[in-house]
Amino acid sequence: MKNLLDRFTSGALSAIGGIGRAVMDLGAHTFKVYNLLVETIRWVVIGPFKKKFVKSDAIFSQMVFTGVESLIIAFFVAMFTGVVIAMQTAPQLATFGGTVYVASLVAVSIARELGPVLTALVVAGRVGSAMTAELGTMKVSEQIEALETIALNPVRFLVVPRFLALCVMLPCLTIIADFAGIIGGFIVGVFSLHISPALYIDVTFRFLTAKDVTTGLVKAFVFAVTIAMIACYKGLNTKGGAEGVGKSTTQSVVISFILIILFDCILTGIFYFTKV
Amino acid sequence: MDDREVIIKAEGIHKAFGENQILNGVDLEIYKGETFVIMGGSGCGKSTFLRHLTGALTPDKGRVSLLGKDLALLKEAEKEDVLKKIGMCFQSSALFDSMTVAGNISLPLREHTKLEGNVIDIVVKMKLELVGLRGFENLMPSQLSGGMKKRVGLARAIVMDPQVIFYDEPTAGLDPIVGGVIDKLILDLSKKLSITSVVVTHDMNSVFRIADRVAMLYKGRVVEVGTANQIKNTENELVRQFITGQPDGPISFMQTGDDYLESLTK
Numbered sequence: 044m045k046n047l048l049d050r051f052t053s054g055a056l057s058a059i060g061g062i063g064r065a066v067m068d069l070g071a072h073t074f075k076v077y078n079l080l081v082e083t084i085r086w087v088v089i090g091p092f093k094k095k096f097v098k099s100d101a102i103f104s105q106m107v108f109t110g111v112e113s114l115i116i117a118f119f120v121a122m123f124t125g126v127v128i129a130m131q132t133a134p135q136l137a138t139f140g141g142t143v144y145v146a147s148l149v150a151v152s153i154a155r156e157l158g159p160v161l162t163a164l165v166v167a168g169r170v171g172s173a174m175t176a177e178l179g180t181m182k183v184s185e186q187i188e189a190l191e192t193i194a195l196n197p198v199r200f201l202v203v204p205r206f207l208a209l210c211v212m213l214p215c216l217t218i219i220a221d222f223a224g225i226i227g228g229f230i231v232g233v234f235s236l237h238i239s240p241a242l243y244i245d246v247t248f249r250f251l252t253a254k255d256v257t258t259g260l261v262k263a264f265v266f267a268v269t270i271a272m273i274a275c276y277k278g279l280n281t282k283g284g285a286e287g288v289g290k291s292t293t294q295s296v297v298i299s300f301i302l303i304i305l306f307d308c309i310l311t312g313i314f315y316f317t318k319v
Numbered sequence: 320m321d322d323r324e325v326i327i328k329a330e331g332i333h334k335a336f337g338e339n340q341i342l343n344g345v346d347l348e349i350y351k352g353e354t355f356v357i358m359g360g361s362g363c364g365k366s367t368f369l370r371h372l373t374g375a376l377t378p379d380k381g382r383v384s385l386l387g388k389d390l391a392l393l394k395e396a397e398k399e400d401v402l403k404k405i406g407m408c409f410q411s412s413a414l415f416d417s418m419t420v421a422g423n424i425s426l427p428l429r430e431h432t433k434l435e436g437n438v439i440d441i442v443v444k445m446k447l448e449l450v451g452l453r454g455f456e457n458l459m460p461s462q463l464s465g466g467m468k469k470r471v472g473l474a475r476a477i478v479m480d481p482q483v484i485f486y487d488e489p490t491a492g493l494d495p496i497v498g499g500v501i502d503k504l505i506l507d508l509s510k511k512l513s514i515t516s517v518v519v520t521h522d523m524n525s526v527f528r529i530a531d532r533v534a535m536l537y538k539g540r541v542v543e544v545g546t547a548n549q550i551k552n553t554e555n556e557l558v559r560q561f562i563t564g565q566p567d568g569p570i571s572f573m574q575t576g577d578d579y580l581e582s583l584t585k
């Protein structure tokens with residue numbers, strides 16, 4: 044009996060210790076990601092005034108990779124979401140005789156919520172993972188160390204172009220996704236619910252305010268920073284060969300997903316309570 | 320000998336990775352213009368020591384001064400100024416695999432100098448010629464053999480005309496002739512341009528071809544330093560065994576000999 048009690052207490056203690064350690068680890072990682080962010084922003088801000096800023100072709104090629112190549116998938120994800128929202132809400136709106144409000148419902152929910160979030164999730168899965176894998180491979184094959192010994196700062200040389208490309212391209216993708224979502228709703232509205240195209244467009248823009256779009260873009264920007272920082276941090280801190288690269292890449296995507304949802308919740312809360 | 324200018328100085332370097340004490344008080348002085356060879360068994364911490372010299376690792380205890388400055392204490396910009404004056408040829412080559420051979424070699428020039436593109440192209444061609452790889456400019460690192468990668472790494476290390484070059488096993492994995500060419504290149508660089516070379520190698524032919532002085536690392540310490548001739552005729556059993564490659568001697572290959580049985584049956 045006593046033995047059992049002992050085992051129980053020691054088990055409980057070690058569980059508490061484990062939780063404590065996990066919290067400490069989380070704090071330490073958060074602090075390091077924050078430091079990376081500060082350093083990145085420092086390079087972005089002071090970089091242009093120094094003679095050696097990031098080469099524009101490095102930023103450009105990252106933009107092509109993050110933005111242009113994600114365009115089709117972001118477009119279709121948002122469009123199908125628009126279709127789904129329209130189809131699922133139409134019957135309920137029909138009970139009030141307000142089928143035409145499908146247009147505004149799709150537009151507002153896509154612009155405020157689903158456009159930015161779904162696009163960010165797509166980009167985190169497609170671009171964030173690739174960034175982590177690339178930087179992680181560079182780390183484990185000593186390429187990062189080689190960069191440092193030829194006096195090139197990895198944050199300036201590798202992180203800043205990726206950061207800038209994401210910060211520019213994710214909001215752009217989000218605008219396109221907003222359009223795509225509205226097109227998806229439009230297809231259902233016009234072809235299945237028999238709303239006239241002019242009326243659909245009119246209702247859409249009567250209810251969709253500039254604020255809906257800008258709050259969505261603020262979200263997109265925050266998500267871009269999150270994806271870039273997590274992806275680069277995980278990549279630059281990869282340890283232990285091919286397995287380590289795989290692990291970092293998975294973690295990068297999982298953490299980005301969780302943080303995107305978390306920040307979405309926080310930002311929505313802020314917009315809600317400040318009535319923005 | 321002691322009146323020569325000391326360009327690299329390591330004092331009491333200690334380094335442990337977790338439980339594993341790798342360096343246990345390494346003291347070395349390397350003079351300007353000499354070719355200094357560091358040898359020692361595989362896994363004894365030569366690469367780790369080299370990383371301390373280039374500032375990639377900071378010692379747990381002890382100090383490194385490179386070109387008169389302690390890298391651990393410098394600000395980023397000052398550290399970069401020192402790093403621009405050194406070159407490093409990595410054991411694993413560490414080529415940037417998203418860039419071509421020419422891109423790899425020209426990167427320091429493109430980032431740190433204001434040279435025109437066509438001048439840079441010429442410099443790249445000259446350096447590639449030196450390592451015997453003219454015409455390979457546009458290949459990607461994944462299209463090269465291990466020995467070719469090593470030579471591209473070497474070309475990248477010397478492209479900025481550094482004052483000090485660190486070579487981590489530059490001739491390992493090369494055929495004897497190319498190995499000889501690389502040795503000659505190291506010698507030429509140090510004799511003609513009075514570049515200081517720090518070379519880690521196991522290759523005994525190479526050691527006595529290039530070395531002005533030699534140090535032997537064993538169990539985290541320097542067990543012997545001397546000119547190539549002193550080392551060749553050393554009394555030290557450890558060094559003798561290493562040079563001649565005898566399996567029996569003070570360096571036991573089965574380092575955990577006694578508890579071997581125990582660890583088998585545990």
Ligand SMILES: Nc1ncnc2c1ncn2[C@@H]1O[C@H](COP(=O)(O)OP(=O)(O)OP(=O)(O)O)[C@@H](O)[C@H]1O
Pocket residue numbers: 336339341359360361362363364365366367368410
């Ligand atoms: N980042 C690291 N983390 C943990 N242990 C390490 C790390 N780097 C090196 N070691 C350990 O340090 C020891 C020395 O490694 P190092 O690469 O310096 O050896 P070396 O003398 O260069 O060997 P070789 O001649 O085979 O290249 C090894 O036992 C290795 O396990």
Ligand SMILES: [Mg+2]
Pocket residue numbers: 365366367410487
């Ligand atoms: Mg080594």
